[in-house]
Amino acid sequence: ILRDLGVRTMKLMTNNPAKYIGLKGYGLTVAGRVPLVSPITTENRRYLETKRLKMGHIYGSEFSSHLNGSPDATDVNNA
Secondary structure (H helix, E strand, C coil), rough: CCCCCCCCEEECCCHHHHHHHHHHCCCCEEEEEEEECCCCCCCCCCHHHHHHHCCCCCCCHHHHHHHHHCCCCCCCCCC
16 A cells, blocks of 8 residues: 555654564665654553563663663653
8 A cells, every 4th residue: 555655765653673574575665663652551561561572572771671660761752
């Protein structure tokens, strides 16, 4: 669909490296990745950590530190 619309180059909003690789496989150029950052709560901490461990989701160092329970990592907006 993207190629049909004339899209050839894009910035991809994702934490999932498989999406980046998948789009390159269709001949599309990914010019950069914009990470998706959401607040880490008691309810979603385990879910986000599972996505990182099992599916290779990429988070910034501050975000990953916060997932691992580091009390100093509170700024997840720079991830």
